[in-house]
Amino acid sequence: MKTNSKGTIPLCPHKGCGFKCCDFQQTNSIFMYPGEIEQARAQGKSMAHLQVLDSDYHGGVRVRCWAKDTGTCDGGYKPLDCASYPFFPAPARAANGHNGGDLVMLTKDPECPIRSFEIPLHQRFVRDLWQRLFERDASALAWARAIPPEDRYEPIEDAVRESAEARSPQPDAAIGGSAD
Numbered sequence: 726m727k728t729n730s731k732g733t734i735p736l737c738p739h740k741g742c743g744f745k746c747c748d749f750q751q752t753n754s755i756f757m758y759p760g761e762i763e764q765a766r767a768q769g770k771s772m773a774h775l776q777v778l779d780s781d782y783h784g785g786v787r788v789r790c791w792a793k794d795t796g797t798c799d800g801g802y803k804p805l806d807c808a809s810y811p812f813f814p815a816p817a818r819a820a821n822g823h824n825g826g827d828l829v830m831l832t833k834d835p836e837c838p839i840r841s842f843e844i845p846l847h848q849r850f851v852r853d854l855w856q857r858l859f860e861r862d863a864s865a866l867a868w869a870r871a872i873p874p875e876d877r878y879e880p881i882e883d884a885v886r887e888s889a890e891a892r893s894p895q896p897d898a899a900i901g902g903s904a905d
């Protein structure tokens with residue numbers, strides 16, 4: 726359900742998880758960066774499936790999803806948090822003060838059975854999405870930095886292996902099918 730331009734991971738159908746990530750997202754909450762809701766509305770996207778739980782979550786918004794058709798988000802907007810799943814950014818300050826750049830680290834939801842190193846393309850896709858956002862939007866970067874550790878996933882495992890595999894084999898693209 727969640728890498729292509731919509732964040733779909735072709736490996737998902739092979740994990741036997743029953744596509745539970747929307748359940749995780751619906752049970753917990755979804756983080757939206759400052760201005761994300763307004764941008765989605767300006768694009769004419771429906772937000773009817775998203776209930777605002779906290780309208781000032783460190784400057785962003787925390788929502789809960791009530792979509793009945795999770796495959797399509799009820800035809801509405803799919804937050805960047807959802808497109809990033811099972812990852813979420815953890816921007817680190819660069820020593821030289823550079824905004825984002827190579828320092829968009831990722832955390833991963835341990836409830837998702839996929840190992841991070843199995844989906845290097847999705848890692849790259851998610852890093853690129855957030856890096857581009859942080860480079861053009863300082864408020865989004867400040868928001869991501871402000872999210873407290875207790876609200877974050879865990880640092881991705883096998884970081885060294887992941888970074889090595891992200892540069893060469895592409896197992897998440899090698900398996901056909903789509904979980905969307």
Ligand code: SF4
Nearest residue numbers: 737740742744746837
């Ligand atoms: S992202 Fe994880 S939880 Fe969601 S469908 Fe894929 S394997 Fe399952």
Ligand code: SF4
Nearest residue numbers: 747750790795798807
């Ligand atoms: S917004 Fe869409 S991707 Fe996110 S939890 Fe709801 S149905 Fe799933």
